[in-house]
Amino acid sequence: MNSRGMTLMRGVADVVFPPACVHCRAIVETSPIDQPVEAERGFRHLCIRCAAQLEFVRPPHCSTCGHPFYGVVEGERMCVKCEGLDPAFRQGWTAVLFKGPARSLVIELKYHRGLHVLADMREVFRRSTALMEQVRGAYLVPVPLHARKSRERGYNQALLLANALAAAAGEETRVQPLLRRVVDTPTQTAFDRRTRMANLKNAFALAPGPALNPALHYILVDDVFTTGSTLNSCARALRRAGALSLDVVTFGHG
Ligand SMILES: [Zn+2]
Ligand SMILES: [Zn+2]
Numbered sequence: 001m002n003s004r005g006m007t008l009m010r011g012v013a014d015v016v017f018p019p020a021c022v023h024c025r026a027i028v029e030t031s032p033i034d035q036p037v038e039a040e041r042g043f044r045h046l047c048i049r050c051a052a053q054l055e056f057v058r059p060p061h062c063s064t065c066g067h068p069f070y071g072v073v074e075g076e077r078m079c080v081k082c083e084g085l086d087p088a089f090r091q092g093w094t095a096v097l098f099k100g101p102a103r104s105l106v107i108e109l110k111y112h113r114g115l116h117v118l119a120d121m122r123e124v125f126r127r128s129t130a131l132m133e134q135v136r137g138a139y140l141v142p143v144p145l146h147a148r149k150s151r152e153r154g155y156n157q158a159l160l161l162a163n164a165l166a167a168a169a170g171e172e173t174r175v176q177p178l179l180r181r182v183v184d185t186p187t188q189t190a191f192d193r194r195t196r197m198a199n200l201k202n203a204f205a206l207a208p209g210p211a212l213n214p215a216l217h218y219i220l221v222d223d224v225f226t227t228g229s230t231l232n233s234c235a236r237a238l239r240r241a242g243a244l245s246l247d248v249v250t251f252g253h254g
Helices: 003-016 036-041 100-109 113-128 129-135 145-154 157-169 194-201 228-240
Strands: 092-097 139-142 179-180 205-206 217-225 245-253
Touching: 092 113, 092 129, 100 113, 100 145, 100 157, 100 217, 100 228, 113 129, 113 157, 129 157, 129 245, 139 157, 157 217, 179 228, 194 217, 205 228, 217 228, 228 245
Parallel strands: 092 245, 139 217, 217 245
Antiparallel strands: 179 205
């Protein structure tokens, strides 16, 4: 079906099932179907009021996790939360703060099989200009799920987000799922930091497939930056495999 046909179909679907905002459940007003370009560029699952509440991260921010510094910052590059992390990656960026509507988008994607919100998440990335500058031309490596969890959920949200990020960045940005999760780590929240670190040690290994090329720029992609320990374990696995230029991008910072 051509794009005009797709737009028409979607227009019909929107009349029958008007899209509801994933955050406040209000009906999302979309542009008329004779203005497909504008409709493509807006949010389809966040109403105008909730979209306005998205807190985009602007510089200055922590060089490791991307959390914004408020007010004037001189010389300080890493936030207090990242001080104990000893990052194996160079820098980290995050698009938005993990709260309000951004949190609702992630929850819809991750726990409600809401793959339709990926279009809105791509739009969030597209509007994160500083982050997008880092991503262009890079190879995006999603944080893998263990095979068991991936089967349960039916998809890996980090891989889908990496695809959305690549689509927002343009065709010279590629997705390469280089890692696999070899240890089925228990739910992280049930453990203290030390136990979590021990669980994550050697939890990741190279996946079968194309080899890592040390000359390329790799960016690990995940949905949320919390403690950074999972991302750091992935970064260590890529470093062991020879990655030299390695950064991190997350959708939200929580
Ligand atoms: Zn709303
Ligand atoms: Zn930080």
